[in-house]
Amino acid sequence: MSLxxxxxxxxxxxxxxxxxxxxxxxxxxxxxxxxxxxxxxTAFVGLMLAPGTVHPVLGVVAILCIAIGAGASGALxxxxxxxxxxxxxxxxxxPIPAGKVTRDxxxxxxxxxxxxxxxxxxxxxxxFAGAFLAFTIFFYVVVYSMWLKRSTxxxxxIGGAAGAFPPMIGWASVTGSVSLESFVLFLIIFMxxxxxxxxxxxxxxxxxxxxxxxxxxxxxxxTVTRHHILAYAVLLAPIGVAPYLLGFASPVYGVASAVxxxxxVGLSFDVWRKREGDPAKAACWRLFKFSIFYLFMLFALLLGxxxxxxx
Amino acid sequence: MAEQEKGIALTEEQKKKRRSRSIAIACVLGGxxxxxxxxxxxxxxxxxxxxxx
Numbered sequence: 196m197s198l199x200x201x202x203x204x205x206x207x208x209x210x211x212x213x214x215x216x217x218x219x220x221x222x223x224x225x226x227x228x229x230x231x232x233x234x235x236x237t238a239f240v241g242l243m244l245a246p247g248t249v250h251p252v253l254g255v256v257a258i259l260c261i262a263i264g265a266g267a268s269g270a271l272x273x274x275x276x277x278x279x280x281x282x283x284x285x286x287x288x289x290p291i292p293a294g295k296v297t298r299d300x301x302x303x304x305x306x307x308x309x310x311x312x313x314x315x316x317x318x319x320x321x322x323f324a325g326a327f328l329a330f331t332i333f334f335y336v337v338v339y340s341m342w343l344k345r346s347t348x349x350x351x352x353i354g355g356a357a358g359a360f361p362p363m364i365g366w367a368s369v370t371g372s373v374s375l376e377s378f379v380l381f382l383i384i385f386m387x388x389x390x391x392x393x394x395x396x397x398x399x400x401x402x403x404x405x406x407x408x409x410x411x412x413x414x415x416x417x418t419v420t421r422h423h424i425l426a427y428a429v430l431l432a433p434i435g436v437a438p439y440l441l442g443f444a445s446p447v448y449g450v451a452s453a454v455x456x457x458x459x460v461g462l463s464f465d466v467w468r469k470r471e472g473d474p475a476k477a478a479c480w481r482l483f484k485f486s487i488f489y490l491f492m493l494f495a496l497l498l499g500x501x502x503x504x505x506x
Numbered sequence: 507m508a509e510q511e512k513g514i515a516l517t518e519e520q521k522k523k524r525r526s527r528s529i530a531i532a533c534v535l536g537g538x539x540x541x542x543x544x545x546x547x548x549x550x551x552x553x554x555x556x557x558x559x
Contacts, residue, residue, distance in 0.1 A: 210513065215520040219530045252548045256541065319545050 217296040224290050225273055225301055226266030226308075233490075234265040234361045240494045241365030241380055243501045244443070249369045253320055257368035260316035261361055263308050264328045268335040268357070270305035274298050275340045282406040285399060305336075316368070324367040331360040345407075348414040355388030356381075362494075379437045380497075386431040387490050390424045390463060394483040397421075397466070398476055421467045424482070428463035432456035435493055448496045455489050 238261040242254055249257070273280065273291055277298050280286035290296040296304075309332050317325025339354030347353075359381045366377035396403060396410045397417060403410040412420045433440075435456040439449030462482040469475045516524070 210515065212514045212516070212520070215516065215524055217527070218523050219526050222527070222530075250548050252544055256545060319541075319549075 213294075214297045214300060216294070217290060217300060221290040221295045222304060225270040225296065225304060226263075227269030227272075228266075230269060230358075231262050231265050234358070235262045236491070237380070237384065237494055238262075238361040238365035240498045240501075241362030241377055242368055243365075243498055243505075244362075244376065244380070245366040245369035247369055249320075254368070257316060257320045257324065257365065260312045260320070260325075261328060261364050261368075264312035264316070264332055265361065267305045267308035267312060268332050270301050270308065271332075271336040272340045274301040274305055275336070276344070277301075279406045279408060283399075283402040285402060320368050321371045323371045324364055327360065327364045327367050327373075331357055331364065334360070346409065348409050348411040350409070351392045352389050355385055355392075358388060359384035375441065376438075376443050379434070379441060380494075382434050382437070383431070383493060384490065386427060386434050387486065390427045390431070390459075391483065391486040391490075393420050393424050394466060394479045394486065397479045398483070417470065421470065425460075425463045425467045428460045432460055435459075435489075438497060444497060445500055448500060451496055452493055455492055458485065459489050 235258055239258055242249070242257060273289055276286075277291040280289050281292040286292065291298055291301055309329075313325050313329045313332070316328050335354070335357035339350065339357055343350040343354050362380035362384070363373050363377045366380070367373055393411055396412050397420060400410075400412045400417070403413050411423060432453075433456075436449060436452045438444035439446065439452065444452075459482075462478070462485050465478045466475075466482050469478045
């Protein structure tokens with residue numbers, strides 16, 4: 196609500212205000228808890244793999260700040276994309292289109308949490324990690340949400356970097372810097388993001404068309420998207436195995452990641468091959484669901500190995 | 507009394523939601539106080555007791 200509107204209201208005897216209707220759970224929903232859970236997990240793996248040690252309390256603080264920063268990005272994304280969310284069936288029930296939280300409230304909430312998480316991480320852990328978190332929030336909100344999402348079919352390719360930074364921030368929380376190993380963790384998520392989202396976009400193509408978002412299937416067509424999915428899956432495979440190839444994961448990880456990557460490529464090939472009707476849709480769903488399992492397993496294996504090594 | 511009735515009049519629902527949000531904010535602030543206390547001890551370690559009397 197602008198100051199002028201507020202002043203107008205104050206000049207009247209009484210006025211009705213349509214804000215202030217959000218419950219605590221609505222504000223939690225603004226943080227995109229499901230995305231946040233992935234961020235927490237990957238940041239934790241980055242933190243655990245990093246050389247050196249961090250006090251457990253500071254480790255918890257680092258993960259907490261990264262999680263809140265990710266949540267703040269989600270709230271700011273919902274503030275900016277409220278018009279799109281209203282059109283798409285997948286997002287129609289989010290707090291802003293549902294009328295539970297106003298855009299101004301979401302903006303204030305997102306900005307407050309962004310500043311709070313960055314300052315807290317900088318003050319309590321280290322300022323390199325704090326600055327990295329600030330850059331990640333900026334990248335997701337300004338570069339992805341405000342700029343790329345509505346202007347290019349490469350939106351999720353470049354914008355996906357924001358979702359890939361958390362393990363690097365986790366790593367930086369321990370070491371105060373980044374390294375080749377943390378960059379490999381980034382690359383795994385970065386290369387994983389396009390086939391993951393394009394598989395969903397192929398199924399939800401109508402939604403994106405209605406919202407006029409230039410997703411690859413909308414702009415270039417479903418066939419080109421299938422080519423891209425397969426290409427990214429093939430490129431992702433060696434990157435998924437890279438932690439073993441570069442010597443910071445065991446042969447067990449090497450074999451497991453190779454098998455998982457082969458399945459990923461196989462399912463992508465299935466998406467590429469089946470182009471019509473229900474079999475095509477089922478193939479996309481299979482790839483989408485497996486992609487989540489794939490990323491979880493790679494990071495879980497790395498985490499397991501670091502825990503065993505530290506025991 | 508007339509002065510108090512000017513401006514925005516919140517509905518009962520809005521007042522209820524505001525109260526729940528206020529409680530949540532209080533919990534977060536309380537959590538931050540505990541967090542800063544614990545982190546101070548963690549960062550300073552035994553030095554926390556090493557001061558001139």
